[in-house]
Amino acid sequence: xxxxxxxxxxxxxxxxxxxxxxxxxxxxxxxxxxxxxxxxxxxxxxxxxxxxxxxxxxxxxxxxxxxxxxxxxxxxxxxxxxxxxxxxxxxxxxxxxxxxxxxxxxxxxxxxxxxxxxxxxxxxxxxxxxxxxxxxxxxxxxxxxxxxxxxxxxxxxxxxxxxxxxxxxxxxxxxxxxxxxxxxxxxxxxxxxxxxxxxxxxxxxxxxxxxxxxxxxxxxxxxxxxxxxxxxxxxxxxxxxxxxxxxxxxxxxxxxxxxxxxxxxxxxxxxxxxxxxxxxxxxxxxxxxxxxxxxxxxxxxxxxxxxxxxxxxxxxxxxxxxxxxxxxxxxxxxxxxxxxxxxxxxxxxxxxxxxxxxxxxxxxxxxxxxxxxxxxxxxxxxxxxxxxxxxxxxxxxxxxxxxxxxxxxxxxxxxxxxxxxxxxxxxxxxxxxxxxxxxxxxxxxxxxxxxxxxxxxxx
Amino acid sequence: xxxxxxxxxxxxxxxxxxxxxxxxxxxxxxxxxxxxxxxxxxxxxxxxxxxxxxxxxxxxxxxxxxxxxxxxxxxxxxxxxxxxxxxxxxxxxxxxxxxxxxxxxxxxxxxxxxxxxxxxxxxxxxxxxxxxxxxxxxxxxxxxxxxxxxxxxxxxxxxxxxxxxxxxxxxxxxxxxxxxxxxxxxxxxxxxxxxxxxxxxxxxxxxxxxxxxxxxxxxxxxxxxxxxxxxxxxxxxxxxxxxxxxxxxxxxxxxxxxxxxxxxxxxxxxxxxxxxxxxxxxxxxxxxxxxxxxxxxxxxxxxxxxxxxxxxxxxxxxxxxxxxxxxxxxxxxxxxxxxxxxxxxxxxxxxxxxxxxxxxxxxxxxxxxxxxxxxxxxxxxxxxxxxxxxxxxxxxxxxxxxxxxxxxxxxxxxxxxxxxxxxxxxxxxxxxxxxxxxxxxxxxxxxxxxxxxxxxxxx
Numbered sequence: 001x002x003x004x005x006x007x008x009x010x011x012x013x014x015x016x017x018x019x020x021x022x023x024x025x026x027x028x029x030x031x032x033x034x035x036x037x038x039x040x041x042x043x044x045x046x047x048x049x050x051x052x053x054x055x056x057x058x059x060x061x062x063x064x065x066x067x068x069x070x071x072x073x074x075x076x077x078x079x080x081x082x083x084x085x086x087x088x089x090x091x092x093x094x095x096x097x098x099x100x101x102x103x104x105x106x107x108x109x110x111x112x113x114x115x116x117x118x119x120x121x122x123x124x125x126x127x128x129x130x131x132x133x134x135x136x137x138x139x140x141x142x143x144x145x146x147x148x149x150x151x152x153x154x155x156x157x158x159x160x161x162x163x164x165x166x167x168x169x170x171x172x173x174x175x176x177x178x179x180x181x182x183x184x185x186x187x188x189x190x191x192x193x194x195x196x197x198x199x200x201x202x203x204x205x206x207x208x209x210x211x212x213x214x215x216x217x218x219x220x221x222x223x224x225x226x227x228x229x230x231x232x233x234x235x236x237x238x239x240x241x242x243x244x245x246x247x248x249x250x251x252x253x254x255x256x257x258x259x260x261x262x263x264x265x266x267x268x269x270x271x272x273x274x275x276x277x278x279x280x281x282x283x284x285x286x287x288x289x290x291x292x293x294x295x296x297x298x299x300x301x302x303x304x305x306x307x308x309x310x311x312x313x314x315x316x317x318x319x320x321x322x323x324x325x326x327x328x329x330x331x332x333x334x335x336x337x338x339x340x341x342x343x344x345x346x347x348x349x350x351x352x353x354x355x356x357x358x359x360x361x362x363x364x365x366x367x368x369x370x371x372x373x374x375x376x377x378x379x380x381x382x383x384x385x386x387x388x389x390x391x392x393x394x395x396x397x398x399x400x401x402x403x404x405x406x407x408x409x410x411x412x413x414x415x416x417x418x419x420x421x422x423x424x425x426x427x428x429x430x431x432x433x434x435x436x437x438x439x440x441x442x443x444x445x446x447x448x449x450x451x452x453x454x455x456x457x458x459x
Numbered sequence: 460x461x462x463x464x465x466x467x468x469x470x471x472x473x474x475x476x477x478x479x480x481x482x483x484x485x486x487x488x489x490x491x492x493x494x495x496x497x498x499x500x501x502x503x504x505x506x507x508x509x510x511x512x513x514x515x516x517x518x519x520x521x522x523x524x525x526x527x528x529x530x531x532x533x534x535x536x537x538x539x540x541x542x543x544x545x546x547x548x549x550x551x552x553x554x555x556x557x558x559x560x561x562x563x564x565x566x567x568x569x570x571x572x573x574x575x576x577x578x579x580x581x582x583x584x585x586x587x588x589x590x591x592x593x594x595x596x597x598x599x600x601x602x603x604x605x606x607x608x609x610x611x612x613x614x615x616x617x618x619x620x621x622x623x624x625x626x627x628x629x630x631x632x633x634x635x636x637x638x639x640x641x642x643x644x645x646x647x648x649x650x651x652x653x654x655x656x657x658x659x660x661x662x663x664x665x666x667x668x669x670x671x672x673x674x675x676x677x678x679x680x681x682x683x684x685x686x687x688x689x690x691x692x693x694x695x696x697x698x699x700x701x702x703x704x705x706x707x708x709x710x711x712x713x714x715x716x717x718x719x720x721x722x723x724x725x726x727x728x729x730x731x732x733x734x735x736x737x738x739x740x741x742x743x744x745x746x747x748x749x750x751x752x753x754x755x756x757x758x759x760x761x762x763x764x765x766x767x768x769x770x771x772x773x774x775x776x777x778x779x780x781x782x783x784x785x786x787x788x789x790x791x792x793x794x795x796x797x798x799x800x801x802x803x804x805x806x807x808x809x810x811x812x813x814x815x816x817x818x819x820x821x822x823x824x825x826x827x828x829x830x831x832x833x834x835x836x837x838x839x840x841x842x843x844x845x846x847x848x849x850x851x852x853x854x855x856x857x858x859x860x861x862x863x864x865x866x867x868x869x870x871x872x873x874x875x876x877x878x879x880x881x882x883x884x885x886x887x888x889x890x891x892x893x894x895x896x897x898x899x900x901x902x903x904x905x906x907x908x909x910x911x912x913x914x915x916x917x918x
């Protein structure tokens with residue numbers, strides 16, 4: 001037994017959180033019924049099939065918003081609306097991206113540009129490769145060793161259940177291009193920030209630091225990155241050809257918002273979120289079609305059961321992948337309003353294994369009631385003073401209360417930002433467990449479900 | 460228990476094959492030492508890294524032959540030579556292949572041409588899709604329902620350990636293009652003949668039947684084929700765009716041959732084979748770099764132990780993938796000569812689980828001795844009247860004796876003929892078990908290893 005697991009057991013014995021009061025039978029019934037949910041699958045199947053890839057700011061994302069308005073309206077939600085906002089749009093010609101070892105062992109490599117990469121001239125560029133095992137090795141390298149060359153940066157990202165390796169090992173993508181540019185590199189290719197051994201390069205956003213001129217910046221799949229390492233180890237000069245076609249334009253994105261009205265129209269809403277945009281390579285099934293499907297399906301289950309005390313607000317954010325534009329737009333427009341809680345589903349379709357929350361000391365009993373209600377789904381009670389989320393992150397940092405239903409991300413970075421992010425990767429049972437957890441959370445936080453208010457008769 | 464498993468148990472009880480005579484300790488020692496083999500990994504790592512993809516008849520395959528001659532010579536084999544032959548060469552522009560749904564739900568699909576496909580005009584063709592669940596449904600369809608359209612054929616190929624599903628369910632690839640052409644189709648796309656859910660279309664050869672004009676013929680990955688099925692099920696007309704650039708030229712291939720001399724120079728050789736060419740999408744690690752590595756590593760282990768009674772002949776065939784050209788060239792040149800046995804490794808790098816042979820009734824005791832010697836590697840005694848192999852198949856059909864070391868192919872068709880056929884897919888321990896089995900087979904069939912003949916002194 002690890003020391004931390006032992007400590008957890010000891011603390012559980014000292015403060016038996018889960019044994020205080022029984023779970024409300026209505027909440028338990030909603031939770032258990034949601035394990036047979038069909039709505040979430042219907043949403044993610046429809047979005048990925050009828051829209052497919054939906055890069056932020058493009059016509060495809062606009063089609064996704066139209067689809068979403070129709071779908072959320074058909075599901076019976078109220079006030080379905082779109083908040084649009086302008087944004088810069090980086091887009092690529094997928095069919096024009098290629099890389100190849102020219103010498104000493106000519107062969108193609110699987111590659112894709114990182115977000116905001118510069119384009120190469122038509123037909124590509126060619127240069128000598130200089131390889132580094134870590135981003136810190138690149139940072140430490142003299143400029144002269146890099147100038148005019150194609151930098152290659154590797155790393156050793158491991159699998160983690162909570163995805164924490166993405167933060168630590170994502171530096172080659174986030175920092176590598178700017179560091180290489182400042183040192184005068186011709187271009188940079190990195191080992192994809194991912195964990196799968198398929199010919200799937202992982203794209204993802206990177207932002208040019210001050211003083212860094214955009215250069216071509218791309219990711220190799222893991223098999224290709226290791227192939228390039230083997231070739232470099234032979235000790236001969238290695239020449240790479242790189243062709244990346246892409247452009248920056250101005251465009252529009254938007255947040256799709258819908259409501260479940262509450263019995264108390266003045267109560268602050270419980271906001272449940274996901275992001276509607278996806279990277280362009282796959283159909284955005286796990287990132288983040290699944291999240292949109294989960295939160296809407298859970299809200300619909302509450303709506304179908306009656307009327308919650310507090311309103312529920314669904315937000316399918318736009319343009320998350322390329323810089324949280326949707327979350328920042330919402331925050332600018334509504335971030336000062338009261339929200340009862342914020343929560344976002346944006347870590348795939350794996351089962352939820354832990355719940356964290358940050359509702360404040362005054363609501364500790366409510367947070368513990370939520371833990372108890374979730375435990376039968378195999379969900380570990382986690383922190384009471386932390387919560388996370390992508391688009392909602394800045395508002396959580398502002399101090400708004402939040403809940404975090406942590407998904408098992410052991411396999412998430414096998415698919416993340418690749419062409420392999422497609423519907424077939426979603427396990428329907430896992431998706432239903434997610435819906436059950438979100439339904440439970442909404443049943444607890446929305447203040448209890450009552451009868452529909454009587455409609456005024458027109459006699 | 461299945462009926463055949465019961466029958467196998469009953470027969471084993473009736474004729475205790477494995478209990479007759481003990482295994483020769485020298486054979487057992489060679490077998491067990493081979494489980495630590497490094498040579499096979501060294502070969503497949505070198506070939507896939509320093510040559511990479513090596514399509515039959517191309518300059519890349521010629522580089523592979525040069526590499527092979529250097530490698531086999533460096534390993535100490537005798538008479539390393541190349542038998543060349545001319546052949547028609549079909550090749551593609553990998554970076555120019557693309558497909559997309561144009562309507563009703565615009566999105567790209569992952570596609571690759573089948574061997575001998577016609578090219579589309581530059582920029583591609585566009586047409587309405589007509590879908591069929593099986594090749595027989597296509598065959599039964601009236602020509603008018605297909606004429607001028609893009610045919611889509613699906614299938615339901617399952618995983619099988621022995622690969623038998625490839626024969627039965629490979630018909631959409633082998634027959635589909637000719638059937639579609641004869642019915643006047645504009646083009647054909649099939650669900651890849653494969654078992655993986657990655658965006659990996661599986662290429663493979665198909666040959667135009669008499670009266671069938673070449674048309675564009677391609678494979679979609681499984682996720683894309685199922686996406687197209689979902690889109691078709693919406694009931695609206697579906698328009699597909701297909702761009703495939705490729706050409707036919709004349710070229711040259713060749714078989715690389717090397718020997719382990721025997722103590723009896725007049726004894727017929729034991730021939731061990733693989734194919735050196737690969738499809739162009741991956742680096743041909745499991746198909747069939749692994750096979751070449753296994754048979755050469757086993758022959759080297761025998762050579763290092765002393766001198767076998769019978770010679771061992773290694774053949775790394777050329778141009779297997781596109782029509783067994785290398786096997787047929789060898790058969791035309793040497794197929795009438797006596798061979799003690801033929802065996803080929805061409806089913807990936809999975810563990811060997813069964814041995815079949817067809818050495819004839821007079822050599823039953825030898826075949827059983829081989830079974831006994833292999834059993835400690837977890838290898839089931841199989842048939843005594845059948846053997847198989849790709850390039851050696853025509854010679855086995857001619858009546859030459861053969862041994863078949865069957866590999867576990869449960870996951871073989873996840874990678875077969877895709878870009879994902881790369882070195883990282885090979886498990887070194889499984890590769891070593893293969894080398895041990897082939898070393899055992901050579902130790903048994905080569906007639907016993909004796910001392911090196913004394914060299915004439917030059918005093």
